[in-house]
Amino acid sequence: MAHHSIWVRDLVKRYGKLTAVDQLSFTVEGGEIVGLVGQNGAGKTSTLR
Ligand SMILES: Nc1ncnc2c1ncn2[C@@H]1O[C@H](COP(=O)(O)OP(=O)(O)O)[C@@H](O)[C@H]1O
Ligand SMILES: [Mg+2]
Numbered sequence: 773m774a775h776h777s778i779w780v781r782d783l784v785k786r787y788g789k790l791t792a793v794d795q796l797s798f799t800v801e802g803g804e805i806v807g808l809v810g811q812n813g814a815g816k817t818s819t820l821r
Contacts, residue, residue: 793818
């Protein structure tokens with residue numbers, strides 16, 4: 773895991789009772805360019821923040 777540039781495991785973001793991000797896990801390698809795709813309200817901005 774130490775070689776990943778970004779290592780996210782079981783990320784959760786809640787706004788009160790609303791779970792906007794529900795146990796999201798992913799890694800990004802050095803030099804990789806990654807896009808986050810999803811419909812409006814999917815949780816992209818919450819994930820990046
Ligand atoms: N500051 C906030 N307070 C309450 N709910 C929020 C807030 N920001 C986002 N949400 C809710 O969280 C969910 C994910 O939103 P968001 O991360 O902005 O998604 P996206 O960027 O993919 O459109 C949506 O249901 C949105 O209404
Ligand atoms: Mg957004």
